[in-house]
Amino acid sequence: MAQSGNEAFVTLATNDTYVVGSLVLGESLRRVGTQKKLVVMITKEVSEAFRNNLQNVFDDVHVVDLLSSEDFKNLQLLGRPDLHVTFTKLHCWNLTQYSKCVFLDADTLVLQNVDELFEKEELSAAPDPGWPDCFNSGVFVYTPNVETYKSLMRFASTQGTFDGGDQGLLNLYFNEWPTKDIKKHLPFIYNVVSQAFYSYLPAFRQFKQNVKIVHFIGAIKPWQHPYSSSTRTVTPLPHSGHDAEFLQRWWDIFTSSVQPKFDPSAHLDSMPEGLIGQLASLGFDHDGNRAAMDDFQKLPPLLFLSPILPSNLWPLDFLPDLGFKTLVHFLKY
Numbered sequence: 001m002a003q004s005g006n007e008a009f010v011t012l013a014t015n016d017t018y019v020v021g022s023l024v025l026g027e028s029l030r031r032v033g034t035q036k037k038l039v040v041m042i043t044k045e046v047s048e049a050f051r052n053n054l055q056n057v058f059d060d061v062h063v064v065d066l067l068s069s070e071d072f073k074n075l076q077l078l079g080r081p082d083l084h085v086t087f088t089k090l091h092c093w094n095l096t097q098y099s100k101c102v103f104l105d106a107d108t109l110v111l112q113n114v115d116e117l118f119e120k121e122e123l124s125a126a127p128d129p130g131w132p133d134c135f136n137s138g139v140f141v142y143t144p145n146v147e148t149y150k151s152l153m154r155f156a157s158t159q160g161t162f163d164g165g166d167q168g169l170l171n172l173y174f175n176e177w178p179t180k181d182i183k184k185h186l187p188f189i190y191n192v193v194s195q196a197f198y199s200y201l202p203a204f205r206q207f208k209q210n211v212k213i214v215h216f217i218g219a220i221k222p223w224q225h226p227y228s229s230s231t232r233t234v235t236p237l238p239h240s241g242h243d244a245e246f247l248q249r250w251w252d253i254f255t256s257s258v259q260p261k262f263d264p265s266a267h268l269d270s271m272p273e274g275l276i277g278q279l280a281s282l283g284f285d286h287d288g289n290r291a292a293m294d295d296f297q298k299l300p301p302l303l304f305l306s307p308i309l310p311s312n313l314w315p316l317d318f319l320p321d322l323g324f325k326t327l328v329h330f331l332k333y
């Protein structure tokens, strides 16, 4: 049996916004007492100041530089910057210092210990409720192997991905998943995507207490919901599909374990405008300003979406009728 020290949870942050998500995820894994190593893969877009925060939570901060890799050049993929994030995720197969890994998206949150996942084999994942013959690639068990990585890269350059992301690619590559081995189907409680909250509400109510990993899919992420420092509560944005209790769990970890470790002076120069800058200064008592968090609440949350959303994913349909559609239109063009 493999040693626990040789197994790791792996996540990915391609910018400072997703660093916040990965920090909360890492803290959530620590809180449930995982015995496994924690690894975060980052790209050069992640600012230096945040790397210290990551090193305090993760055992291994692994910088991946896809665009300079020979694989990427050889495959003549440089003309497809849209696949950048997809291919960056594939780097997780190169972490061969670990015998087995569980990949978790940075928009997931672990609610109960899930170390038993390491008993599963590659490629184990939970069904995606949107098309249950596909697995959702936000949580999967895999075995690092450089040959698998190269094979995936070759496959991607010839077959591509049917949804523009890693999920379409991985489902095409591991195409026996729906039928071959039921042991590779993880129970849904290991990757409860937010759309299930409203598509099958009675089941959600019945089994909610069993949920081990929640996955905040969709255009709105946990850090974009309004939060009040005075009441210490998050108010879910309408139509985000996110559950208030799970969102509160995310914010409780952020405010108690992540945000207090941000150093406003260290982050000042590198802090991007908008969301992260707001988050970093929330509740800090500098300049006699204790109202920062409530000020944040008053800002239109969609302002923060502009840097991270592909323009074709603008969620025009679910926006509340508060004039935001006009704003989004403005930001989009």
Ligand SMILES: [Mn+2]
Binding pocket: 105, 106, 107, 108, 138, 215, 216, 217
């Ligand atoms: Mn995700």
